[in-house]
Amino acid sequence: MSRPVSAALAPLTTLLATRRGKQLALPPRLARLYGSLRVPSLHGRPYVFSNFVATLDGVVSLNETGHASGGDISGFNAQDRMVMGLLRAVADVVIIGAGTLGADSRHLWTAAAIFPGLANDYRQLSAALGNSEAPLHVIVSGSGTLDLGLPVFAAGKVQTLILTTRPGAKRLLQQHVPDSVEIRAIRTTGRSGHAIPAQAILDEVCRVRPARRILVEGGPRLLGDFYAARLIDEQFLTLAPQIAGRAADDRRLSLVMGRSFVPDDPLWGSLTDLRRGGSHLYLRYSFPVEPA
Numbered sequence: 142m143s144r145p146v147s148a149a150l151a152p153l154t155t156l157l158a159t160r161r162g163k164q165l166a167l168p169p170r171l172a173r174l175y176g177s178l179r180v181p182s183l184h185g186r187p188y189v190f191s192n193f194v195a196t197l198d199g200v201v202s203l204n205e206t207g208h209a210s211g212g213d214i215s216g217f218n219a220q221d222r223m224v225m226g227l228l229r230a231v232a233d234v235v236i237i238g239a240g241t242l243g244a245d246s247r248h249l250w251t252a253a254a255i256f257p258g259l260a261n262d263y264r265q266l267s268a269a270l271g272n273s274e275a276p277l278h279v280i281v282s283g284s285g286t287l288d289l290g291l292p293v294f295a296a297g298k299v300q301t302l303i304l305t306t307r308p309g310a311k312r313l314l315q316q317h318v319p320d321s322v323e324i325r326a327i328r329t330t331g332r333s334g335h336a337i338p339a340q341a342i343l344d345e346v347c348r349v350r351p352a353r354r355i356l357v358e359g360g361p362r363l364l365g366d367f368y369a370a371r372l373i374d375e376q377f378l379t380l381a382p383q384i385a386g387r388a389a390d391d392r393r394l395s396l397v398m399g400r401s402f403v404p405d406d407p408l409w410g411s412l413t414d415l416r417r418g419g420s421h422l423y424l425r426y427s428f429p430v431e432p433a
């Protein structure tokens with residue numbers, strides 16, 4: 142028998158609360174579990190935020206078969222899943238890369254999928270924010286090597302936008318494309334190979350779904366491209382109290398992969414919010430954004 146949510150899940154303790162943005166009217170149970178949630182409303186562009194969980198030594202993925210998910214990092218922590226659901230519930234759009242889809246290929250990036258016991262509360266919140274449906278799922282794959290039979294595409298439960306290159310679109314169109322899936326090709330320059338510039342991803346997303354809040358759930362390569370283009374307003378980061386460790390030839394991933402910043406191009410954030418749930422810390426940092 143499943144335990145009632147209230148017995149399984151203790152509220153977070155707020156240690157520092159951001160004063161930036163508008164306070165959202167959370168349904169009572171979410172307000173009790175999370176505390177108050179403020180989210181900026183920006184003029185002329187969406188608020189772009191990311192959410193990850195990392196170990197104390199900065200690992201976000203063990204990157205090994207059967208243990209590549211965020212759950213291995215957080216310890217399948219209920220409070221972390223509650224926060225993931227909350228952020229998905231306020232997002233108009235969730236963007237992920239092909240690697241993140243591949244690591245969790247049966248998943249949907251909805252609030253209900255990450256914390257089914259709070260599905261009604263999340264639905265109430267989304268509806269109050271004007272969203273009657275799940276966030277638009279955007280999957281980024283330069284190569285277009287995606288299986289359109291996966292639930293995120295084929296179950297018809299969410300609207301999905303695949304952003305790819307021209308060769309990627311050609312490859313994808315060899316499969317049956319479900320009605321809930323739209324494929325858009327973005328022109329890339331020869332120099333960048335099949336990498337799509339992060340600004341082009343955002344521009345295309347906004348053409349398809351005018352959005353106020355866009356959640357980038359990663360993974361590390363996609364997030365790296367967004368940071369390199371200075372397009373992330375805020376990073377939500379759960380710090381899980383474990384040391385993952387690394388072998389000398391390790392393939393474990395950290396928050397950003399494929400891009401480096403310091404010392405040539407340093408990228409500093411400011412702590413805006415801090416909550417505690419047991420020994421897990423829920424951090425929120427703001428970063429300078431340079432929209433096109």
Ligand SMILES: NC(=O)c1ccc[n+]([C@@H]2O[C@H](COP(=O)([O-])OP(=O)(O)OC[C@H]3O[C@@H](n4cnc5c(N)ncnc54)[C@H](OP(=O)(O)O)[C@@H]3O)[C@@H](O)[C@H]2O)c1
Nearest residue numbers: 193194202238239240241244283284336337359360362363
């Ligand atoms: N701890 C956490 O909170 C967390 C969060 C998210 C993900 N993860 C983990 O991170 C791992 C995946 O890492 P990853 O770095 O491989 O993830 P990723 O960024 O999701 O995937 C990389 C792939 O996505 C596509 N892609 C990303 N950026 C692109 C761009 N600008 N243009 C075109 N294509 C782009 C490419 O696909 P193609 O090769 O098809 O071109 C690329 O190979 C998984 O184990 C996942 O569970 C952990």
